[in-house]
Amino acid sequence: MNIFVAKLNFKTRKEDLEKAFSQYGQVASAKVITDRETGRSKGFGFVEMPNDDEANKAIAALNESELDGRTIVVKPGNAK
DNA sequence: GGTGAGCGA
Numbered sequence: 626m627n628i629f630v631a632k633l634n635f636k637t638r639k640e641d642l643e644k645a646f647s648q649y650g651q652v653a654s655a656k657v658i659t660d661r662e663t664g665r666s667k668g669f670g671f672v673e674m675p676n677d678d679e680a681n682k683a684i685a686a687l688n689e690s691e692l693d694g695r696t697i698v699v700k701p702g703n704a705k
Numbered sequence: 706g707g708t709g710a711g712c713g714a
Contacts, residue, residue: 629711629712629713631709631710631711631712632709632711635707635708635709656713658712658713658714665707667711668708668709668710668711669709669710669711669712669713671712671713695709698710698711702713703713
């Protein structure tokens with residue numbers, strides 16, 4: 626399942642998302658959308674989880690939760 | 706070097 630994560634801290638990296646989501650389930654890959662020109666974080670990213678059950682509980686647990694000192698928004702991304 | 710709603714190269 627693709628998971629959309631928004632309102633991240635600007636210093637939050639993809640590995641931070643990976644370890645955060647891995648606490649509630651298996652994480653296939655995590656990505657933080659950084660500006661390809663400047664390299665600065667856009668403040669949102671995507672997390673891919675193989676298990677949909679773990680993905681749902683990870684969203685429920687991490688949505689509106691505190692990550693790196695900022696309240697983040699976690700919800701399903703572009704499903705395929 | 707900073708901002709703060711939104712879906713990536």
